[in-house]
Amino acid sequence: MATEQELSGFLKSVERRAFKRAAYQVRDEEAALDIVQESMMRLAQHYGDRPLAEMPHLFQRILSHAIIDSLRRRKTRWNLFSNLSDLTVGQSDEVDPLEALEDLIGHEGTQSAQDALEKTQTLKELEFLLMQLPERQREAFLLRYWEEMDLAETAAVMGCSQGSVKTHCFRAVQALSKALKARGYGS
């Protein structure tokens, strides 16, 4: 069983990223704060007696459910935003996804692109683009790359197959890379 100090330390270590993840997904900071608070309460009340090692996975699941609940309640607000569907690379045979992605990233990888950009500017732009992604792509991207979960974990949290996670992630990366390049941040 995790001690009070251990639980406090764990919550402290995840609260900021949890807040940002919720904010990216629901696109509302007030709602994101409520979601994080609700998730912390649920973890402490229902799973406070679990070992510390189980906490990260439990918390991510609780957080994901809280985000989904919030999104369901606020579904109508989604219509106010446009999405990146026009930027998503089509699946036609004419475009080779590997070549397209390599072209977007550049042969030097992302390092050269990073060097060319002001970090703050990139962050703002990336945050904006991320929030325009379709819901499932955004969720997959954040879980897989920001929370650095493996495929199986991400699929478990999202309640879908690993193949679906790969597809969502690939499309999210493609869309973000293409949008960044279109705004002059590509190599």
Added chain:
Amino acid sequence: MKHSRKTRLELLADRQGLSLAARLNPAASDLPHQVTERLRAARERALASRKVQTARAQGAYGMGGSLALNHGDDDQMGWLGRLSSGLALLLLVVGMLGISEAQNDLRARELAEVDVALLTDDLPPAAFADPGFLQFLQTDDL
């Protein structure tokens, strides 16, 4: 060939995804003060709620053995709980004293009844025919 191409595509996407996500990291570390304060308050509230849950669970678990005498440190018990426990203890002591007194009284009554029976009982006529009894009556020590 197709398999390796797919793997390469996935690896490339993963590498790019991790790189893009890494650019988001400053967003989590540079939060406004009011946000960090609300997160801290939320954390403390969560920890406090866990304390209450734990205390309630322990209280319920220990009830069978300790009954009313166990006050514990639970503030929720309050003065009402303490008063009721005190009253129960007082009633117990008064009850035990009452039982003890009643038993003493009963024993005294039984002894008195035996004495009365002995003292008021008529002497059977056969007793006067008993030489031993006559000798007893003539004894100076009586």
